[in-house]
Amino acid sequence: MLPWTTRIRQTPASLASRTPVLTLEKKNSMSNSIVKDMIEAGVHFGHRTSLWNPKMAPYIFGRKNQVHILDIRETLRGMLRAKKYLSQVAAGGSLILFVGTKRQAGEAIEKEALRCGMPFVSERWLGGTLTNFRTIRSRLTRLEELEKLRDNDQMDMYSKKMQSSLNREHRKMYRNLNGLRTMNRIPECLVIIDPGKERNAIREAKRLGITTIALIDSDSDPDLVDLPIPGNDDGIRSIELIVRQLADAVREGKGESASEEKDSAPAPAVETMAPAPSTT
Template identity: 45%
Template sequence: MSSLSLQDLLEAGTHFGHQTKRWNPKMKRFILCPKNGIYIIDLNKTLQNVEKLIGKVKKEVGKGGKVLFVGTKKQLRDCIKEEAIRCNMPFVTERWLGGMLTNFQTIRQSIAKLDKIEAMENDGTINALPKKERMLLAKRKEKLLAVLEGIRNMRRLPSLIFVVDTIKEHIAISEGRRLHIPIGAIVDTNCDPDCVDFPIPGNDDAIKSVQLITRAVADAIIEVSDKIKPEDITAEMKADKQNKFDEVEEDADDSKSAAKKHRVVHKKVVKFTEEE
């Protein structure tokens, strides 16, 4: 159970939606009533869905998985980054790079380049380079740090993604859905709740509202992380690696069998032409 209460959500303004002319009909099941030209969100359903998401978060973190926090709105960057750092989880608050999940190996190569530049700075080898090259490397490091700072230590794909504002972060959601990664998100009255697995109806523009829900998710992660034993994480990672290895072997066997079939057909064609 989370420490959230209806009073906390009410004071944070979580119940305020968008104007009645700017709404998504799919959010109807989460709306209590219209008032003064805006929709009021049913906070009872908000609490229920927060509990569902927290249950999923605890399950994934208990297996040794990571939760990726995503929120690039200017007014919300600081609070999302703060909570992600507090619970030692990866985050993206500056800009979502296309392919950050679907092309994860290339992102890892960019992180390796960043690590290499920092290693050159630490051991002093960068001083042997011409001034122009040092300036170029410094600019490159600054750009890489801006977009990759939060995921530098993410060695594998996250087990769950927590998103603020599904409209602004639609690329992150589409990549997560393509990779079948569970997604939890704060959805306002103008959002589509069906594009995520765990929609949390609430105000995704107010800092206090977002901070309250994000803190509840971070607290759940910290609670479970304190109970995890290192050997449990190691065993889980080994099991994941073995599953991936088995999948690669199956794919290789399939490709070999397909190649054999192709060769047999080719031989038959050649033999038939010789007989003619």
């Protein structure tokens, strides 16, 4: 036990659930490296003890200076489960939607979603993004129309007032919809930063039976999501580390899918040359 923490009483069930991770850490030195990176990024820092959600007790190691310390082993366990699932989803060719609209999360969500080729929401969750998908697609069509007007220099045919209105419409739609351009169908899974902040997204996902993965802090309700990853959801470095790991899993899954398609593809037909005509 670290000397500066006060240990929270754990139930036998919660202690037993950690055994697989401890075994994994011994077998895989990479896990130890990830844990070190997590600690350096402050992933283990929770909120003030007065703000905690009692449902988070199994994921809390202790407290320091009235701040909860999250159990980094539980963070690793949750992240590995999420990575395995995301890799399988990506290998199957399904979409994964990254969601994080809080100030600390937006940049990491956009960067990592683009890196792994998945849609994202980093500014504002529009009501009906999932449950009214047809309307969202129609708005994306409108966004593309506005961009064609601009790119083809057709804006000059409108009055200055109309140009100003169209530019304002484009800026607003681009800010809210740009990350959804590649979402041509309902996603299989949502990756979320702070479920308390993204309740509307979670509500729509549950309604459609979409799996949810979330980075959850000590003030969160883990029952809101299917695959919780306990960790600091306010620190920029913490968010960047977790989202980067999840995006890596998506990329790995896509690579597996590509290699499987290559292996299963029929061998190209061998072209046979016709015999040369006789010169005699």
